Amino acid sequence: MTAVEHKFTGRGSLTEGFGLSTEPLPLKPYYSREFFELEQKMIFRRAWLYVCRAEELPEPGSFVVKTIHGTGVEALITHTKAGRIQAYYNSCPHRGSIVVKESAGKASRFSCPYHRWTFENTGELLGVPDEENFFQSMDKKNCGLAKIATEVWEGWVFINLSPEPEVGLKEYLGPAKDYLSGILYRGAHNPVVYTAVLDSNWKTASDAFIESYHIPHIHKKTIGTTFASRLNPYSRLIGARPLGIHRTISLFGNPEYAIDPDARVEALGSMGQEGKSVIAADVSEDAVRFRAHPAINPDRSEHWSMDINQIFPHLHIDTGPGSFWTHQFWPIDEKTCFYEVRFYIEEARTIQERFLQELFICRVGEVVLEDLSNLQFTQRGIENSGTGVMHLQDSEVAIRHALTQVLKWTRAQTVKEALA
Amino acid sequence: MSTAADMNRNLPRGFEDLEPFVARWAGETTAERMATRCETDMNDIQAFYEAMLARGEEAMKLIEEFPLDNLPDDVANLSKLLLALAQASIAVELHGQPRAPESPYPNSIRLVRGTRPFG
Numbered sequence: 181m182t183a184v185e186h187k188f189t190g191r192g193s194l195t196e197g198f199g200l201s202t203e204p205l206p207l208k209p210y211y212s213r214e215f216f217e218l219e220q221k222m223i224f225r226r227a228w229l230y231v232c233r234a235e236e237l238p239e240p241g242s243f244v245v246k247t248i249h250g251t252g253v254e255a256l257i258t259h260t261k262a263g264r265i266q267a268y269y270n271s272c273p274h275r276g277s278i279v280v281k282e283s284a285g286k287a288s289r290f291s292c293p294y295h296r297w298t299f300e301n302t303g304e305l306l307g308v309p310d311e312e313n314f315f316q317s318m319d320k321k322n323c324g325l326a327k328i329a330t331e332v333w334e335g336w337v338f339i340n341l342s343p344e345p346e347v348g349l350k351e352y353l354g355p356a357k358d359y360l361s362g363i364l365y366r367g368a369h370n371p372v373v374y375t376a377v378l379d380s381n382w383k384t385a386s387d388a389f390i391e392s393y394h395i396p397h398i399h400k401k402t403i404g405t406t407f408a409s410r411l412n413p414y415s416r417l418i419g420a421r422p423l424g425i426h427r428t429i430s431l432f433g434n435p436e437y438a439i440d441p442d443a444r445v446e447a448l449g450s451m452g453q454e455g456k457s458v459i460a461a462d463v464s465e466d467a468v469r470f471r472a473h474p475a476i477n478p479d480r481s482e483h484w485s486m487d488i489n490q491i492f493p494h495l496h497i498d499t500g501p502g503s504f505w506t507h508q509f510w511p512i513d514e515k516t517c518f519y520e521v522r523f524y525i526e527e528a529r530t531i532q533e534r535f536l537q538e539l540f541i542c543r544v545g546e547v548v549l550e551d552l553s554n555l556q557f558t559q560r561g562i563e564n565s566g567t568g569v570m571h572l573q574d575s576e577v578a579i580r581h582a583l584t585q586v587l588k589w590t591r592a593q594t595v596k597e598a599l600a
Numbered sequence: 601m602s603t604a605a606d607m608n609r610n611l612p613r614g615f616e617d618l619e620p621f622v623a624r625w626a627g628e629t630t631a632e633r634m635a636t637r638c639e640t641d642m643n644d645i646q647a648f649y650e651a652m653l654a655r656g657e658e659a660m661k662l663i664e665e666f667p668l669d670n671l672p673d674d675v676a677n678l679s680k681l682l683l684a685l686a687q688a689s690i691a692v693e694l695h696g697q698p699r700a701p702e703s704p705y706p707n708s709i710r711l712v713r714g715t716r717p718f719g
Contacts, residue, residue, distance in 0.1 A: 373713040401694055445689035448656045527716055531663040531679060535675055538686040541630055545711065546690060546700060553703045
């Protein structure tokens with residue numbers, strides 16, 4: 181029995197390794213309106229929030245508009261001639277109208293549709309029709325688009341909604357920045373994106389994506405056999421570690437997974453590559469380089485399937501054998517969230533590759549649907565729990581660590597204190 | 601010289617048996633093909649699944665002869681039909697019915713960006 185196999189029997193010690201208590205945790209943060217408002221103020225108005233990859237803004241003039249769900253903010257994010265990526269409130273300083281109606285595009289300047297105030301993509305106000313009829317109190321220099329603090333780390337674009345963030349992005353990311361540094365993000369320019377409005381608190385949803393305990397039951401048909409086997413029937417984690425306020429876990433993979441003989445369509449897509457699954461290992465040079473990164477399968481386990489790197493508060497960067505994908509959970513209210521999953525893939529070169537991608541995309545859609553269906557029941561139960569607490573097992577350590585950070589941020593008077 | 605039959609041809613020669621499926625299954629995007637699968641009767645899904653699967657290998661070989669980013673119209677239609685097979689497999693091989701049991705439909709899930717071509 182190898183050291184890794186040993187963890188699949190008896191109780192593991194991941195939770196102790198995180199330095200966390202093993203007591204039951206409160207459910208109130210998952211349904212209380214009051215707690216939702218506290219989170220909005222203490223977390224979503226103070227933490228650095230991931231909004232998009234830099235590849236969405238490939239050249240000077242590129243822009244995107246992102247709805248920052250739950251906050252009422254719409255961010256206009258531009259790539260300036262000087263090469264800077266900067267977010268602004270998409271609101272005209274004249275009388276507040278939306279300035280840009282498109283969701284993405286290319287423009288070096290923007291013109292408000294209401295009265296044609298015109299702005300540089302660096303935010304400066306360039307032109308005001310009938311300017312002489314305004315008053316001295318209207319100083320054009322102070323009437324540019326209002327900036328939102330923006331920082332980019334290795335292609336990940338973050339914003340911060342506090343007028344003056346207490347800490348910069350690098351300090352905020354802390355150990356996660358060093359741990360994930362230098363990953364080759366393959367296919368970063370080509371995401372396949374599913375979105376859904378989920379009838380659950382954002383943490384209820386996020387929690388469902390940081391434990392594999394549910395996979396053998398909820399995803400039995402779609403991905404159950406990929407993540408569990410006789411060796412590890414409950415899909416226990418193969419590793420987990422805290423990264424400051426962030427964290428990473430590694431999931432088990434079934435090394436014996438083979439194509440089901442009834443899966444005739446998958447067999448058609450795999451012609452000439454016998455024995456590999458849809459999520460099979462890619463052996464290209466980039467894939468090998470990607471997998472060589474120390475944060476990808478950090479325990480170098482032969483039973484590894486994927487890692488989940490959870491960046492506080494609501495981003496998951498997941499890495500598998502040859503690619504990465506992200507999940508994000510934006511609170512809308514205490515019992516609804518906006519979910520977005522982005523699978524980054526290389527564009528297909530052959531119809532066979534494209535066909536396998538299509539099969540993967542179809543299956544992922546079914547997995548999302550399984551979670552969507554399941555989460556409404558989780559949320560309903562949470563809201564009328566007789567005990568008010570939840571009991572977490574060792575493989576659910578990421579949930580425990582995540583909620584602990586959420587509670588800490590809602591109590592901490594300063595961001596420095598929340599990060600400590 | 602093109603004939604009247606060619607004018608009505610949506611698929612490459614030799615794939616005439618799949619013509620009846622073009623109107624319903626050759627959706628332009630993955631999201632359209634997904635909606636088709638969710639909204640089609642199981643018998644019709646099964647019929648398409650069997651017919652397309654039987655010609656799958658030949659279709660893939662023929663499509664391989666053309667650049668994927670610049671397919672002639674008839675080959676493009678065949679490609680879309682082939683991709684729709686992935687959707688049909690969800691119904692036939694996974695659920696045994698058009699949609700996942702005990703799941704709401706319509707629902708809030710949107711495939712807002714696919715991958716080229718026909719994504």
